[in-house]
Each structure stands twice: as C-alpha cells, then as structure tokens.
Amino acid sequence: MPTRSVRDNANTPASITTPVKSDTGNLPAGYQRLHSQFRWQVPEVFNIAQVCSQRWAEAPDTAQRVAIRCYADGALQSAHSYAELQEQANRLSNLLVALGVRRGDRVAIVMPQRFETAVAYMAVLQMGAVAMPLSMLFGPEALGYRLQNSEAVLALADQTALPSLQLLRADCPQLQTVIGVGRRENTRSVDEVNYAEALARSSARYLPVATTADDPAILIYTSGTTGNPKGALLAHRALIGNLSGFVSSQNWFGFDGRANADSRAVFWSPADWAWTGGLMDALLPTLYFGCTIVAQAERFDPQGALQLLGRCGVTHTFLFPTAIKAMMKACPGTARKTVQQQYGLKLQALMSAGEAMGDAVFGYCEQQLGVTPNEMFGQTEINYIVGNCALHWPPRPGSMGMGYPGHRVAVIDEDGVECPTGVAGDVALNRFDVHGDPDPIFFLGYWKNEAATQDKFTGNWCRTGDLAVRDAEGYLWYQGRSDDIFKSAGYRIGPGEIENCLVKHPAVANAAVVPKPDAGRGSLVKAYVVLAPDALAACGNSTRARTALQAQLTQELQAHVKGMLAPYEYPKEIEFVDALPMTTTGKVQRRVLRLQEEARARGEPDA
Structure with a gap:
C-alpha cells in the first residue's frame, strides 16, 4: 500500500497511510498495516x-x-x-x-x-x-x-x-x-x-x-496537583509528533486519499489556547493544515456552544467530557428532534480527552450530536499518543483506544516490564517507534528540574502515571490516576466507572468519587454529586425541598449503582455540592476532595 504525505510540501514532517477496513473481526486489518508503514519524517530545520x-x-x-x-x-x-x-x-x-x-x-x-x-x-x-x-x-x-x-x-x-x-x-x-x-x-x-x-x-x-x-x-x-507545577519544555518537533493522533482523532481531518487535507474544514474547541489541549490539539494543528479555527473567549455555556457549532458550520471539534455532560443535561434532545437537528450541526469528528468519557456521554454524542466520539489520551509531556478513529477503527465506549501511528505504547509494571492482557499497569510511551526511530512527541525535559525528568522514565519508557488495562484486541481501558485508585474492604476501587454510572441518572450533572477514611474498612466509597439544573429547579428556593430531594436521591443513587456495578462499589456516602473542584483544563481535582476527607477524619474544619 502506498504511503501518502500529510502535506505536499517540502516541510512535510510525517507520513499518513490510509488504512483498509477489515472485512472480518472487530479490529480493522489496516490498523497494524498503518503502524507498520507509518514513518516519521522530521527535517533538521523546522519551525x-x-x-x-x-x-x-x-x-x-x-x-x-x-x-x-x-x-x-x-x-x-x-x-x-x-x-x-x-x-x-x-x-x-x-x-x-x-x-x-x-x-x-x-x-x-x-x-x-x-x-x-x-x-x-x-x-x-x-x-x-x-x-x-x-x-x-x-x-x-x-x-x-x-x-x-x-x-x-x-x-x-x-x-x-x-x-x-x-x-x-x-x-x-x-x-x-x-x-x-x-x-x-x-x-x-x-x-x-x-x-x-x-x-x-x-x-x-x-x-x-x-x-x-x-x-x-x-x-x-503542568497543573501542579501534587506540589509546584513543573514546566514541560517542548521542541518544535512536538507538533510533528501530534499530527498522526490529530488526524486520526479527527477522522482524517478531510483527507480522502489525496495528498492534501480539505481546507474547508472548520475547527472549534472551548479548550483554552493557553493549555496543551487548546494549543497543541486545536490551534496549531488546524493552522498546520491551512484550515479555519473559530476563536471565542467567552465562558463555556452548553447551549451557546451548540449554537456556535451550528452557526459556524464547525466540522471538527475537541470537547472535554465535562463540557459534553453539561450539554447532555441542558440539551437532552426531544422525541421529535435530536440536538443535531435542533442546532443544525455539521460535525464530522469529535475528539474528547481529559477524563474517561463513559458510555452515557458516548451515547449522547452518537444519538444526539450525530457523531461517534473519538476518545484520546496524552499528557503535556507526551501528547496525543493513544486514542480512537471512528473512520478506521471502531471506538468502544469507555476505552482510551489504541496507540496512534508512530507511537509505541504499552502498559508496564513497576520494573518497566509489559503487563499481560487484563493486568493493570502504567500507560507508558517508548522513546522509539516500532522501526527504532525516535518519537518526535517527547518533551525536552522539565524546566530546571533534571531530577523530575529522570523520574519520569524507566529506561526508554516514559511513564504517564495513569493506569490502564489492555484487552486481548489491543484496546486500553482507563483505570484512573495511580493516586486516584484506592482500596475499600480489600477491594480495589477505580472512581471512573462509578462516576460514569452516577452521571447516567437524570438528576446528576457531574460526580466525583474518592475514598473516605474508615477505621474498619480502611476507606469507604464516597461520592460528591452536582445536581442537574432540572432537579434544582424542581426544588425552587425551598431549603426543605432540597434537603428532602437529596435524601431521596441518596437512596436512589446508591440503588442505581448497586444495580449496575459490583455491590462493593456503591457509594456508602453521598455529599451534594454546588460544584466540583476543577483544574483550568476541565479535569475534576479528586485530590482536593481526597485531602478534604483526610482532613475531616483528623477533625480539622473545611478550608
């Protein structure tokens, strides 16, 4: 199969091979071929x-x-x-x-x-x-x-x-x-x-x-959730390393077998251009392909975002799961019209990253927005390394996907050895691809912090600190940050699955699950829940009505989780809050809630 360049230009940095869809089985036959024929092209002079x-x-x-x-x-x-x-x-x-x-x-x-x-x-x-x-x-x-x-x-x-x-x-x-x-x-x-x-x-x-x-x-x-933030220094080649993932997650971004992408593609994302997601996953790759990007500095509003997507004829987007959850609650669609029809959406691809999406949000994208979402995973230091491409390999709800072309990704244990299928380990990226060529996505190091740079690596493997399981067909399934996983009564608990289950309830806008210290079990499963606008509106301004609703919902949500997950996973305690602590990139800061629970256990007042 011939290899086609991303751009017919002297500075073309990478090559994209158009994969062939499989006639049988779940995995496309072209996926392995895509990886084997993909070669990085990194010019010496590049800006x-x-x-x-x-x-x-x-x-x-x-x-x-x-x-x-x-x-x-x-x-x-x-x-x-x-x-x-x-x-x-x-x-x-x-x-x-x-x-x-x-x-x-x-x-x-x-x-x-x-x-x-x-x-x-x-x-x-x-x-x-x-x-x-x-x-x-x-x-x-x-x-x-x-x-x-x-x-x-x-x-x-x-x-x-x-x-x-x-x-x-x-x-x-x-x-x-x-x-x-x-x-x-x-x-x-x-x-x-x-x-x-x-x-x-x-x-x-x-x-x-x-x-x-x-x-x-x-x-x-970096966000600095564990101490002072570290400065990740990226080289010009980092953009090259992003391209195979960007093109894949955006369903080839207009490629149709020709050497050039379709310049009519229109991109928009609420992701701040000051963050990796907005800069490296939106602004720069869109400009690299000579396309149009929409800029809007206003605070995210779910209805306003849908209006913008329709009015601007946006064809490609990157939306955080938090943003899609807000859309799902504010604009659920009707029996007569889907959200896609109501707002005239023309989406050809939707990439989502930052947190696990879950099947409830995945289903909303397919049924209401009219597009199969491509979940993506990466970090500031090694961005856009794992994900899905609905056009060429089938995304699975809740799966991170597979390594994008040019990236050698594995799940490794503490010694840097690849874990067997079904065994959780640290998602890691090798410095070299399957051909032995250097992967251009790698950061140069942490600014003025060589010790932290060295700690990031085990041999040639760069650790992400995110845990996942690889299934028999190569898909990765996110288990959470290594410091988000906890044990309760001897059971290993990952918050993502429970949070996804809670959000499926119509009264829940968002949720975060953390351990609450407990003398008997070591820790209890505790959920922080943000109510959906409709549930809050039903209470009006009555404190008594809200208290009664919360008591009722506590029982409903516990039964809801019990009926869908393992018995030990249901939240023993639920606390209703107006908002969850979030990073500026839209990720829930479970660490803040976990530390709050630890402080409460010591008898300290909330900060």
Missing part, C-alpha cells in the same frame, strides 16, 4: 510558525484563506486571513526584537482565544524564542510562580490580566516589559507599550530564525 502561517501566507492560492474567525456574544466579530496573520506576526517579531527579546528567551502569553493570541505565538516562535502560555484564570500567585521560575523577559497580556501582572513586577526582576493587548489608551509607564500603535510602526517584513526541530519552542506548566 512551527513557518508551517502554520508563513507557508500559507506566501502562497498566492492560500494567502487570503481565513485562518481565524473571532466570535463574541454569538456573533462574528472579525475574520483574519493567513496573509494578515503572518503580516501581524512579522510586525510583532520586529517589535519584540526592538524590546530586547532574543533567541531562547521566554515570552509569556496571557491571552484568551482571539486573533492576537495566534499572532503572538507565530511571532515568538519564528524568532526562535520560547512561547510560555499562561491561563487568564491564573491569579497572582500562579502567575508569579511561573514567571519567576521561567525567568520570562516579556509578557503579552490581555488588558484584563494587567492588574495581576503589575502586582508581580517587584517579584519578577527578569520581566522587563509587559505589553497590554487590546488597550486603547496610551500609558506613560516605561514598562508598557501601546500594542496597536507599536505594531503599526513596526515593519511588516521579518526574516525568521532558522530553528532546528530539536530547538525549544513552548514551555507549558
């Missing part, structure tokens, strides 16, 4: 900005293609071509050079989904500097730690983030300049630059730095 912007802007037939469509309040605010993206990036690069930014310097980008954010990434990357995404949700302490640790020399920030940054100036001596993006007025502060005026004065011509594929490009800090 993310060049392949995501410059090459499209310089080609006459693609220069005016829309790169970014910006929406606010449900309406189109502006549309920007690849030519405009590159011109603005050139102007910003020249401005940053004038302000003293040099190759290898860290530049903080504190902006939401907007055109200027994409410009900032392209400008910094084509300079050979290192882009450091920072979430708009970060408070002064979170911002301060990352700015200090990275020794960032300049920050490009949305005007709403400026007050927090100004508070940190005294504690961040390396931070020489803060540029407020979107500010209309001039400032007299020597530390600030009027973005619009400065760009207008800068030249629209810039000669990009010739970076190697191994040069550092992006510094992203």
Whole structure:
C-alpha cells in the first residue's frame, strides 16, 4: 500500500497511510498495516510558525484563506486571513526584537482565544524564542510562580490580566516589559507599550530564525496537583509528533486519499489556547493544515456552544467530557428532534480527552450530536499518543483506544516490564517507534528540574502515571490516576466507572468519587454529586425541598449503582455540592476532595 504525505510540501514532517477496513473481526486489518508503514519524517530545520502561517501566507492560492474567525456574544466579530496573520506576526517579531527579546528567551502569553493570541505565538516562535502560555484564570500567585521560575523577559497580556501582572513586577526582576493587548489608551509607564500603535510602526517584513526541530519552542506548566507545577519544555518537533493522533482523532481531518487535507474544514474547541489541549490539539494543528479555527473567549455555556457549532458550520471539534455532560443535561434532545437537528450541526469528528468519557456521554454524542466520539489520551509531556478513529477503527465506549501511528505504547509494571492482557499497569510511551526511530512527541525535559525528568522514565519508557488495562484486541481501558485508585474492604476501587454510572441518572450533572477514611474498612466509597439544573429547579428556593430531594436521591443513587456495578462499589456516602473542584483544563481535582476527607477524619474544619 502506498504511503501518502500529510502535506505536499517540502516541510512535510510525517507520513499518513490510509488504512483498509477489515472485512472480518472487530479490529480493522489496516490498523497494524498503518503502524507498520507509518514513518516519521522530521527535517533538521523546522519551525512551527513557518508551517502554520508563513507557508500559507506566501502562497498566492492560500494567502487570503481565513485562518481565524473571532466570535463574541454569538456573533462574528472579525475574520483574519493567513496573509494578515503572518503580516501581524512579522510586525510583532520586529517589535519584540526592538524590546530586547532574543533567541531562547521566554515570552509569556496571557491571552484568551482571539486573533492576537495566534499572532503572538507565530511571532515568538519564528524568532526562535520560547512561547510560555499562561491561563487568564491564573491569579497572582500562579502567575508569579511561573514567571519567576521561567525567568520570562516579556509578557503579552490581555488588558484584563494587567492588574495581576503589575502586582508581580517587584517579584519578577527578569520581566522587563509587559505589553497590554487590546488597550486603547496610551500609558506613560516605561514598562508598557501601546500594542496597536507599536505594531503599526513596526515593519511588516521579518526574516525568521532558522530553528532546528530539536530547538525549544513552548514551555507549558503542568497543573501542579501534587506540589509546584513543573514546566514541560517542548521542541518544535512536538507538533510533528501530534499530527498522526490529530488526524486520526479527527477522522482524517478531510483527507480522502489525496495528498492534501480539505481546507474547508472548520475547527472549534472551548479548550483554552493557553493549555496543551487548546494549543497543541486545536490551534496549531488546524493552522498546520491551512484550515479555519473559530476563536471565542467567552465562558463555556452548553447551549451557546451548540449554537456556535451550528452557526459556524464547525466540522471538527475537541470537547472535554465535562463540557459534553453539561450539554447532555441542558440539551437532552426531544422525541421529535435530536440536538443535531435542533442546532443544525455539521460535525464530522469529535475528539474528547481529559477524563474517561463513559458510555452515557458516548451515547449522547452518537444519538444526539450525530457523531461517534473519538476518545484520546496524552499528557503535556507526551501528547496525543493513544486514542480512537471512528473512520478506521471502531471506538468502544469507555476505552482510551489504541496507540496512534508512530507511537509505541504499552502498559508496564513497576520494573518497566509489559503487563499481560487484563493486568493493570502504567500507560507508558517508548522513546522509539516500532522501526527504532525516535518519537518526535517527547518533551525536552522539565524546566530546571533534571531530577523530575529522570523520574519520569524507566529506561526508554516514559511513564504517564495513569493506569490502564489492555484487552486481548489491543484496546486500553482507563483505570484512573495511580493516586486516584484506592482500596475499600480489600477491594480495589477505580472512581471512573462509578462516576460514569452516577452521571447516567437524570438528576446528576457531574460526580466525583474518592475514598473516605474508615477505621474498619480502611476507606469507604464516597461520592460528591452536582445536581442537574432540572432537579434544582424542581426544588425552587425551598431549603426543605432540597434537603428532602437529596435524601431521596441518596437512596436512589446508591440503588442505581448497586444495580449496575459490583455491590462493593456503591457509594456508602453521598455529599451534594454546588460544584466540583476543577483544574483550568476541565479535569475534576479528586485530590482536593481526597485531602478534604483526610482532613475531616483528623477533625480539622473545611478550608
């Protein structure tokens, strides 16, 4: 079978083989062939900005293609071509050079989904500097730690983030300049630059730095759920490593056997461009393929998201399970019309990641959104390594999928030995693919933390810290984070299956399961439950009605889980809460709840 390149371009970094569907059996015959014929193509000289912007802007037939469509309040605010993206990036690069930014310097980008954010990434990357995404949700302490640790020399920030940054100036001596993006007025502060005026004065011509594929490009800090966050340093080649997974999870992203992807694909995700999911799984790969990405900086709203998907004709998306759960509760569909029909959805692919989806959410996507979801798994350090592709191998509800082409994935034990089928172990990625070639997805290391980098590896295996079981056909089944698994009365408990079961109840919007210390059993299964809007509305403002409902639901939910799972898995205690602690990337922080239970057991008051 011939191998087709991702792009008919001199900088094509990877090859994609179109698999053949199996005539018999559950696994497609083309899956193993896809892996065996896939070869990484990593050029020595490679720059993310060049392949995501410059090459499209310089080609006459693609220069005016829309790169970014910006929406606010449900309406189109502006549309920007690849030519405009590159011109603005050139102007910003020249401005940053004038302000003293040099190759290898860290530049903080504190902006939401907007055109200027994409410009900032392209400008910094084509300079050979290192882009450091920072979430708009970060408070002064979170911002301060990352700015200090990275020794960032300049920050490009949305005007709403400026007050927090100004508070940190005294504690961040390396931070020489803060540029407020979107500010209309001039400032007299020597530390600030009027973005619009400065760009207008800068030249629209810039000669990009010739970076190697191994040069550092992006510094992203992990969520820090166990101590201070660690900065994962990614090379330019990390984008190359993402592509086989991105194309697969997006059902080939418009590929139809030709060398080029369909440029009419439209992508949108609520994932913040300051995180791996938004930057590496959405913005950069969409631009790499010369397609259009929708930008919307507003807070996620399930009905608003569905309206946006329909109004913009979005064909490909990445949605967290938490977001889909919110859609499922707010917009369940009717007997006459599915959600797809109500909102005019045109989805061709939906990727989901961050947590296990579960069959309830999986079924909603198929029956109401009209698309079979492709679950994906990866980490900041080694992103987009496992997942599904509904177009070429059948996803199974609740399964993480299988290793994407080019990635040698295994479930290993403490000694780095691959676990037998059906035995839980640590999901790990080998530094080398099945051909013995280096996998380009690997991060360069943790910033200024060589010990943590070494601890991440067992030989050539990079451990994720996530547990899974591999079945006889090669599918991985997520068991939870290694520190989320607990024992109750001698039974090993994984929270994901119980949470999925709870969410199937119509009164439950979301749930988290953690151990509650118990002298007799070691720990009890405890569930934190967020009620669905309809259940809350039925109570009105009556505290008595809500208390009665919670008492009734406690019994219902316990019986619900008992009837669907093993008897030892039902939650012995249920606590109803208004919201679960979440990371800024939409993951439930079970650790916060677990520590809360441990503190309560010691008699300490809630924080």
